Amino acid sequence: MTAPLVDFAAFSAASQLAIAVFIGLAFGFALERAGLGDARKLAGQFYVTDFTVLKVMFSAIVTAMLGAYWLARLGVLDLARVFVPETYVLPQLAGGALFGIGFVLAGLCPGTSCVAAATGRGDGALTVVGMFAGVLATGLAFAPLRAFYASTARGSLTLPQLLDLPYGVVVCAIVAIALAVFRIVERWERRAA
Amino acid sequence: MSGAPLAADDVREVDRAASSHVQVTRAYADPYVAGVALGLVLLAAFVVMGRGLGASGAFASSAAGVVSAIAPRRAATNEYFARYLAGDGPWRDWLLFELIGVILGGFFPSILAGRFRFEIARGPRLARTPRLALALAGGALMGTGAVLARGCTSGLALTGGALLSVGSWLFIAVAFASAFAVAPLVRKAWR
Numbered sequence: 103m104t105a106p107l108v109d110f111a112a113f114s115a116a117s118q119l120a121i122a123v124f125i126g127l128a129f130g131f132a133l134e135r136a137g138l139g140d141a142r143k144l145a146g147q148f149y150v151t152d153f154t155v156l157k158v159m160f161s162a163i164v165t166a167m168l169g170a171y172w173l174a175r176l177g178v179l180d181l182a183r184v185f186v187p188e189t190y191v192l193p194q195l196a197g198g199a200l201f202g203i204g205f206v207l208a209g210l211c212p213g214t215s216c217v218a219a220a221t222g223r224g225d226g227a228l229t230v231v232g233m234f235a236g237v238l239a240t241g242l243a244f245a246p247l248r249a250f251y252a253s254t255a256r257g258s259l260t261l262p263q264l265l266d267l268p269y270g271v272v273v274c275a276i277v278a279i280a281l282a283v284f285r286i287v288e289r290w291e292r293r294a295a
Numbered sequence: 296m297s298g299a300p301l302a303a304d305d306v307r308e309v310d311r312a313a314s315s316h317v318q319v320t321r322a323y324a325d326p327y328v329a330g331v332a333l334g335l336v337l338l339a340a341f342v343v344m345g346r347g348l349g350a351s352g353a354f355a356s357s358a359a360g361v362v363s364a365i366a367p368r369r370a371a372t373n374e375y376f377a378r379y380l381a382g383d384g385p386w387r388d389w390l391l392f393e394l395i396g397v398i399l400g401g402f403f404p405s406i407l408a409g410r411f412r413f414e415i416a417r418g419p420r421l422a423r424t425p426r427l428a429l430a431l432a433g434g435a436l437m438g439t440g441a442v443l444a445r446g447c448t449s450g451l452a453l454t455g456g457a458l459l460s461v462g463s464w465l466f467i468a469v470a471f472a473s474a475f476a477v478a479p480l481v482r483k484a485w486r
Contacts, residue, residue, distance in 0.1 A: 126396020165334025197444025208433025236438020
């Protein structure tokens with residue numbers, strides 16, 4: 103195992119922040135080039151007139167998932183040292199529902215709102231302001247939310263653990279689902295055009 | 296896998312550039328190519344840093360920084376903000392620097408591609424002021440949602456999706472279901 107590199111090479115705090123900027127640059131570049139700085143394009147997803155969001159997100163997830171899986175199998179990447187977002191069932195269901203409403207109202211998500219603002223869009227800037235206000239207000243009102251926030255904790259539960267299936271089988275299934283979804287979407291778009 | 300949809304985008308971009316007579320606008324990248332590129336960036340984050348991408352975490356960290364500057368005691372006793380004040384402090388947060396990178400990474404290529412323009416992206420039937428109000432309200436709802444869910448489309452959906460986190464896939468399913476359910480109610484905003 104030689105990765106995550108941060109665990110095997112002694113990066114200084116400053117170089118970790120430099121890496122952060124560099125990774126962010128590439129992230130922002132990919133979002134901008136995909137057209138995800140334009141709220142009309144993102145909102146089109148929810149009226150099934152533009153499938154850029156689905157195509158970009160799903161192919162990104164599949165690419166990183168396959169990369170992580172194979173690098174782990176080849177003994178390069180120690181997945182146990184990669185932080186897996188933890189599962190809190192009810193807070194994530196409630197948070198996801200609110201987030202989805204905000205997503206279609208703003209036509210942007212937190213990352214893409216920064217790209218929209220950075221490419222001159224006033225609606226992107228206002229989404230950034232709203233996002234900051236929402237996080238600030240919810241953080242300030244955290245005390246009564248605390249119990250709910252910490253409820254239904256499942257730790258770093260993964261789909262292979264939940265379904266009691268080998269990691270590789272779940273990876274294959276997600277690739278198959280992605281390819282099927284891409285095929286359906288391409289057909290839909292051809293018919294609409 | 297590109298083909299018809301990309302061609303349509305090409306035409307739209309060329310039309311817009313031609314009608315505004317401002318500059319030649321380059322077409323957007325093929326969404327699958329952009330998606331694979333984004334996936335490789337995410338993979339690089341796993342390999343180099345042992346963590347994924349993020350956006351809402353940077354908002355939380357800077358909100359903690361602002362509260363701490365105005366009311367230090369309140370911030371220190373607030374369970375949500377206090378965690379961002381530990382270590383190197385809220386202004387040296389890894390995700391905050393990553394998000395600064397995202398802003399620069401969106402800005403420079405949009406200039407190079409002739410896509411930077413001061414405008415308010417909105418549906419054909421929506422005026423500017425209500426569009427900005429919707430952006431503000433949508434941002435606030437996403438802020439609250441991201442706090443409760445512990446992440447957003449980047450840190451929870453993309454990152455955890457690729458690592459097969461159960462909570463991440465729940466979040467993706469519910470967020471998209473909710474957006475699709477609300478979309479017809481706000482049709483006037485976009486169509």
